[in-house]
Amino acid sequence: MAQAKAKKNGIVAKKLVGMADVVIAAAQRAKDPTFEIPMRALSNVSFNPRKGLIEMGDKKQARSFFNVGMAKKFMQTMLVADALAELQQADLTTSLREIYYRTKHTIQDSHENTFDTQDESDPIIEDLEVSLVALREELHVRAENSGSIVGPVVFGDDGDRVDCAKLGKGGYSVPSIVEPEYLEIRRCTADFLLLVEKGTQWNRLSEDKFWRRYNCVLLTGNGQPPRGVRRLARRLHEEYKLPVYVLVDNDPWGYYIYSVVKQGSINLAFESQRMAIPKAKFIGLSSADPERYELPRNVGIKLNEKDITRAKELLNYQWFQKPAWQQEIKRMLTSGLKYELDALANKDFQYLTKKYLPRKLKEKDWLD
Amino acid sequence: MVTAVEMGARQREISVSEFFTKNRHLLGFDNPRKALLTCVKEAVDNSLDACEEAGILPDVTVKLEIVTTGQTPVAPSQATRFRITVTDNGPGIVRQQIPRVFAKLLYGSKFHRMRMSRGQQGIGISAAGMYGQLTTGKPVKVISRTGPRAAAHYFEVQIDTKKNEPLVHENKQIEWHQSQGTEVTLEVEGRYQKGRASVDEWLEQTSIANPHVRLTYRTPEGERKEYPRSYHELPPSPKEIKPHPYGIEFGALLKMLQDTKSQTVAGFLAADFCRVSPALAEEMCKSAKLSPNTKPRDVKHQAAEILYKTIQVTKIMAPPTNCISPIGEKAILSGLYKQIKGEFYTAVSRPPAVYRGYPFIIEAGLAFGKGPEEATKPQQASVPLAEGEDQGHDTELARVIRYANRVPLLYQQSACSTFKAVLSTTWRNYGVTQSRGALPAGPMVIFVHMASVWVPFTSESKEAIADYDEIQKEITLALREAGRRLGIFLRRRERAASEFRRRNIFDLYIEEVVAACNRLKGGHLPTEKLKEQLHKIASSRTGGVKTDEALGKTGVGPEGLPHSIIVTAEGIEGETEIAQQSPVSEAEAPVAMPADSTPTRNAPRGGKRVVKPSPAIVKRTGVAKAKGTGGQQEMFAAEPAQAKKAAPRRTSTRKTPSGAAKPTRTRT
Numbered sequence A: 001m002a003q004a005k006a007k008k009n010g011i012v013a014k015k016l017v018g019m020a021d022v023v024i025a026a027a028q029r030a031k032d033p034t035f036e037i038p039m040r041a042l043s044n045v046s047f048n049p050r051k052g053l054i055e056m057g058d059k060k061q062a063r064s065f066f067n068v069g070m071a072k073k074f075m076q077t078m079l080v081a082d083a084l085a086e087l088q089q090a091d092l093t094t095s096l097r098e099i100y101y102r103t104k105h106t107i108q109d110s111h112e113n114t115f116d117t118q119d120e121s122d123p124i125i126e127d128l129e130v131s132l133v134a135l136r137e138e139l140h141v142r143a144e145n146s147g148s149i150v151g152p153v154v155f156g157d158d159g160d161r162v163d164c165a166k167l168g169k170g171g172y173s174v175p176s177i178v179e180p181e182y183l184e185i186r187r188c189t190a191d192f193l194l195l196v197e198k199g200t201q202w203n204r205l206s207e208d209k210f211w212r213r214y215n216c217v218l219l220t221g222n223g224q225p226p227r228g229v230r231r232l233a234r235r236l237h238e239e240y241k242l243p244v245y246v247l248v249d250n251d252p253w254g255y256y257i258y259s260v261v262k263q264g265s266i267n268l269a270f271e272s273q274r275m276a277i278p279k280a281k282f283i284g285l286s287s288a289d290p291e292r293y294e295l296p297r298n299v300g301i302k303l304n305e306k307d308i309t310r311a312k313e314l315l316n317y318q319w320f321q322k323p324a325w326q327q328e329i330k331r332m333l334t335s336g337l338k339y340e341l342d343a344l345a346n347k348d349f350q351y352l353t354k355k356y357l358p359r360k361l362k363e364k365d366w367l368d
Numbered sequence B: 001m002v003t004a005v006e007m008g009a010r011q012r013e014i015s016v017s018e019f020f021t022k023n024r025h026l027l028g029f030d031n032p033r034k035a036l037l038t039c040v041k042e043a044v045d046n047s048l049d050a051c052e053e054a055g056i057l058p059d060v061t062v063k064l065e066i067v068t069t070g071q072t073p074v075a076p077s078q079a080t081r082f083r084i085t086v087t088d089n090g091p092g093i094v095r096q097q098i099p100r101v102f103a104k105l106l107y108g109s110k111f112h113r114m115r116m117s118r119g120q121q122g123i124g125i126s127a128a129g130m131y132g133q134l135t136t137g138k139p140v141k142v143i144s145r146t147g148p149r150a151a152a153h154y155f156e157v158q159i160d161t162k163k164n165e166p167l168v169h170e171n172k173q174i175e176w177h178q179s180q181g182t183e184v185t186l187e188v189e190g191r192y193q194k195g196r197a198s199v200d201e202w203l204e205q206t207s208i209a210n211p212h213v214r215l216t217y218r219t220p221e222g223e224r225k226e227y228p229r230s231y232h233e234l235p236p237s238p239k240e241i242k243p244h245p246y247g248i249e250f251g252a253l254l255k256m257l258q259d260t261k262s263q264t265v266a267g268f269l270a271a272d273f274c275r276v277s278p279a280l281a282e283e284m285c286k287s288a289k290l291s292p293n294t295k296p297r298d299v300k301h302q303a304a305e306i307l308y309k310t311i312q313v314t315k316i317m318a319p320p321t322n323c324i325s326p327i328g329e330k331a332i333l334s335g336l337y338k339q340i341k342g343e344f345y346t347a348v349s350r351p352p353a354v355y356r357g358y359p360f361i362i363e364a365g366l367a368f369g370k371g372p373e374e375a376t377k378p379q380q381a382s383v384p385l386a387e388g389e390d391q392g393h394d395t396e397l398a399r400v401i402r403y404a405n406r407v408p409l410l411y412q413q414s415a416c417s418t419f420k421a422v423l424s425t426t427w428r429n430y431g432v433t434q435s436r437g438a439l440p441a442g443p444m445v446i447f448v449h450m451a452s453v454w455v456p457f458t459s460e461s462k463e464a465i466a467d468y469d470e471i472q473k474e475i476t477l478a479l480r481e482a483g484r485r486l487g488i489f490l491r492r493r494e495r496a497a498s499e500f501r502r503r504n505i506f507d508l509y510i511e512e513v514v515a516a517c518n519r520l521k522g523g524h525l526p527t528e529k530l531k532e533q534l535h536k537i538a539s540s541r542t543g544g545v546k547t548d549e550a551l552g553k554t555g556v557g558p559e560g561l562p563h564s565i566i567v568t569a570e571g572i573e574g575e576t577e578i579a580q581q582s583p584v585s586e587a588e589a590p591v592a593m594p595a596d597s598t599p600t601r602n603a604p605r606g607g608k609r610v611v612k613p614s615p616a617i618v619k620r621t622g623v624a625k626a627k628g629t630g631g632q633q634e635m636f637a638a639e640p641a642q643a644k645k646a647a648p649r650r651t652s653t654r655k656t657p658s659g660a661a662k663p664t665r666t667r668t
């Protein structure tokens, strides 16, 4: 495993050094140094219905040094490449924020900073991911650990055996890099995986030992699941054939989270191949649930302007064209209300564990 | 109930001191700080008026000294008593008149005349003397000499406050180093404080609008400030005119009817007013149902009122305008240029116009920028900026300087017609930022002058010009023209700056990119070579010659910018003749050396000599600015006073062989 890691490092480091070569070669031929960067925008993604994935197109964008509008970005790109190469050399991982601090300084003889905010350095890292075809993990950039997992699954993490069935109700904190070189899945006997949007519901289910009764893995990303959580779900799905169910709030944001888990995001479309779970199912909350589960109207929340625009946008996405989905979203728009998972507590604190999910699973009441 | 007898018992003559004390706010003596200024102002105004009337280029010295009662010296800001001495090279005052001029209230030569003069501003020098007398008990001391062959007379006078008559304490002939002129010394209670509406500010503004005056100022700190003469012609002497019928008030008409020497109303109208022909006078009488031969003194009550109304509706030619002497575009430019550090100057004189029968002229000027050193100076990295901080763009607002008949107006700015016109001008159209209802923002001084035989003030204290539509309109038109020119300049400068930035950012980023490449290549890169290659590409991309053009380095003067001066690090464009005449500095002490032998000054002195067929750009290099001179003031406090001392002004920047200026940024 260590060897595999070293080899990968070598390739990425070479690619980064190659960027300096582009500059040197152009300078020698008196040409404007230019990089080609694949575009990360809706206009450059397409939905592949056969694979059920969002895929990136091949539109590219030139980034040249001697262009007033791009000069600064070009310079910033070189600084980030340099910092990333340094990580490779030292074999360290770091966060987006630390990259920002590492590359920030005041340009000599001026008042100008290389970067003013992290908003300037983050997109450059994504630019490099796509143009060098290197995953963020391979670039040694990690996110915060912000996911939790509990259930009948055993990991090997830096040589430690981690049995997620024996970690109490807190579970295991999902690292941001879960590639096989970093995290080994030694065993998994679950029947399915439940990916929960919110920590509150994950805690409820964990505390109630829902996973034991239904022999499943409980996973949460505390909101929009971070890459580590998505990648781990994908690995369990792929390597252990676990069906994946997604449980989110009933609002446009919840639909969106589900769609990202299922077919990838527009921004990181190039990673769909590795992250998306086209077979993931949407288990709830559905806009049909309030009626079916007799949730009182007063625990709903009125859709705001933004929700409405967002929902209408979703209606147009290619991956929401299935009639069931059109109906699902339109029903929300007609009712004018959204519901949080937390609203289920209105009936009973344990309503989710004892009534809602059991009935959903029994009736196979989900959307694809 | 009070009877007439009782009332009569209370009626008595009011002494002038009582009158003065009651009305001191109208006379400009409301508080000790303003009083100090008013005293200086009365004396200086008189000196300038007298010199100009006598055809002498004014040379005036103002000295403020602290008077201490005890032994211990006090700081100027703590002092409460001052000795003010104003000396001029004017015509002097004949001996017999001196006591009355300085020690009798409401005694002067300008009050009744329809002639443009400064004197209209205050109540006169005797009021200042009165103030001194009331607050310190000290007399006014006067030296005056009417010519080299006359004796110099020394007087000490006070006012008899009961009779409003002069009391002469001392009167003798003395030796005086001056061959002609007047010196007045007043001792008054006052406060000295720099800043807004200070003596310093007033003198500085006076010098801007009166560049033909050489002004020397000894501050209470003992510092000597010179406001040099930059314009060597006297303003044309304004002609006296008779009042225009439209401008006369009913009360004044009644008084004129009583005072006239004419025997008939028709004769009175034709003789005592301008623009009234005998025929027109007859016609007016007819319309007013008055016999043209009525004795003027018999036109009273009803009849007078009808006559007044008739005058208002009769079509009468506008008054002649040669009675007004504007400062003139050249002189305004000269004044602004010598006193204010900037990059762009312009001046506009409107043609004469008339309000209520009074002719007037509006003039406007602008000085914009922080001086070429500030503008092109590469920004020094002082402290690295933290997240969320920005480069501290100044939000400083423009400063308005207002004048009536060449005298600065320092109080009641917001009530003044000129100020309102500045606010209502849409400066945004000219590339200057401006919030709603506020002054435009930026390093800018806006100059507005109203010249008239009668300036309408909003109140007796004469600090703000009243709103008349005709006046507003003229001010607005003048400001718009000045603004339009500023807009042209700013657009041009912006073009140049953006080219400059282009060059600059590439230069800046090449360092970073090369350093990053070098680190990526493990530190084995021939960095100098790579830098050189990249710099070459950069300059080929920014188009050398074209950029020079946009940067204004080709020597082409400012197009479409009449009466303007542009200052860049490379030199001066526009009215270079004026700029050259402006002495940049005067020596600390008057050294006896002919001006011609001063190698650093290429400005011809005294006169309108035409400078050699001008290369549009005049280099002004190596002129050291002496300490304490009143030359270009730091209006914007952009650089610390310390640095200002010895720094050569407008030095040329380093030149590359191609002639393009290189930014003085050093690279490592």
Ligand SMILES: Nc1ncnc2c1ncn2[C@@H]1O[C@H](COP(=O)(O)OP(=O)(O)O)[C@@H](O)[C@H]1O
Pocket: B042, B046, B047, B050, B088, B090, B091, B092, B093, B101, B107, B108, B109, B110, B111, B119, B120, B122, B123, B124, B125, B126, B182
């Ligand atoms: N420095 C001076 N030189 C010559 N004449 C002077 C000087 N100061 C005052 N005078 C004469 O004294 C007169 C009275 O002056 P002042 O009381 O200030 O009233 P005003 O200036 O309004 O006429 C002036 O009109 C002028 O004739």
Ligand SMILES: [Mg+2]
Pocket: B042, B045, B046, B119, B122, B123, B124, B125
């Ligand atoms: Mg006077």
